[in-house]
Amino acid sequence: MSEIQYQGIRYQLPPGSDLLSALLEQDLRIPNSCRQGLCHACKMIADEGAIPSEAQSGLTDAECIQNQFLSCQCYPISDMSVRLPDDAGKRLTAKILSKTLANGLISLKIEKVIDYLPGQFLTLWKDDINGRCYSIASCSDDAFLEFHIKHVSDGEFSDWLAHDEIATIDVSNLAGDCCYQTASDRDMVLIGLGTGMAPLWGILREALMKGHKGRIIVYNAARESKNLYLYDQLKDISGIECNFSVREHNSERQVDVIDIDEMIDAILEQAAEMDFYICGSENMVKRLRRKIFMAGAMLSNIHSDAFIAAI
Numbered sequence: 001m002s003e004i005q006y007q008g009i010r011y012q013l014p015p016g017s018d019l020l021s022a023l024l025e026q027d028l029r030i031p032n033s034c035r036q037g038l039c040h041a042c043k044m045i046a047d048e049g050a051i052p053s054e055a056q057s058g059l060t061d062a063e064c065i066q067n068q069f070l071s072c073q074c075y076p077i078s079d080m081s082v083r084l085p086d087d088a089g090k091r092l093t094a095k096i097l098s099k100t101l102a103n104g105l106i107s108l109k110i111e112k113v114i115d116y117l118p119g120q121f122l123t124l125w126k127d128d129i130n131g132r133c134y135s136i137a138s139c140s141d142d143a144f145l146e147f148h149i150k151h152v153s154d155g156e157f158s159d160w161l162a163h164d165e166i167a168t169i170d171v172s173n174l175a176g177d178c179c180y181q182t183a184s185d186r187d188m189v190l191i192g193l194g195t196g197m198a199p200l201w202g203i204l205r206e207a208l209m210k211g212h213k214g215r216i217i218v219y220n221a222a223r224e225s226k227n228l229y230l231y232d233q234l235k236d237i238s239g240i241e242c243n244f245s246v247r248e249h250n251s252e253r254q255v256d257v258i259d260i261d262e263m264i265d266a267i268l269e270q271a272a273e274m275d276f277y278i279c280g281s282e283n284m285v286k287r288l289r290r291k292i293f294m295a296g297a298m299l300s301n302i303h304s305d306a307f308i309a310a311i
């Protein structure tokens with residue numbers, strides 16, 4: 001059993017526990033968000049002890065040299081002495097410009113306090129330790145940052161956001177490389193499941209704004225046709241090829257029941273010449289990345305963002 005020293009006190013780490021969970025169990029206030037190694041909100045520094053290599057996955061060389069690591073991904077292999085980095089908790093405060101809740105979705109617009117690439121994500125903070133990562137749905141032309149957040153009625157963060165009177169919110173940890181950077185003439189394919197369409201909406205608008213020359217093909221998938229997210233907005237955009245995939249047909253929307261995997265088969269012959277952007281559940285993203293790679297696309301041309309279950 002490893003022993004962790006934090007703020008001068010030693011804690012026994014239960015077998016199989018990650019370091020973040022063990023410290024939170026002790027009611028210590030360690031900032032955290034995704035707990036999946038994506039947002040980097042839980043970074044700590046090891047002053048003593050070996051850092052498991054997976055706890056530094058995704059960190060920069062400079063961060064690694066400083067012995068920083070992700071506490072949610074750290075399963076200690078020896079005793080460690082750890083602390084928070086000096087800039088832990090460094091955040092920007094943004095005014096909330098609008099917040100609406102409709103059809104189980106919170107549409108949040110906040111002051112644009114940071115420059116970003118459409119498709120990236122930010123951590124939004126409820127308080128000093130509780131944050132959640134959300135993809136940015138706005139594009140660089142917008143004068144605000146927009147998020148489309150699934151409301152979960154017993155979810156600590158989304159229920160607080162939906163119902164509490166809040167005038168400002170803290171943001172930090174801009175990250176993500178599923179984004180549109182420079183205009184290109186290659187065909188681009190956007191595949192989104194549910195609110196996975198939110199970052200793709202920003203990417204799509206950015207590509208149109210920058211005068212993307214290749215074809216733009218959109219696949220918007222949902223389990224039920226009534227849940228096709230951004231359905232009306234996508235249908236109204238000219239110059240793009242929009243396809244909808246559902247498993248169950250249960251509304252007045254004229255959408256064929258067809259599986260997303262089956263639907264994209266139609267374009268896979270040209271996969272090597274296309275850029276792909278895939279956002280949605282982890283399972284779907286993994287499955288489609290593999291399918292598209294096996295069809296001949298280079299991994300560097302498959303950009304993806306797997307969503308964490310909403311809470």
Ligand code: FES
Nearest residue numbers: 033035037040072
């Ligand atoms: S909480 Fe550890 S990386 Fe997000």
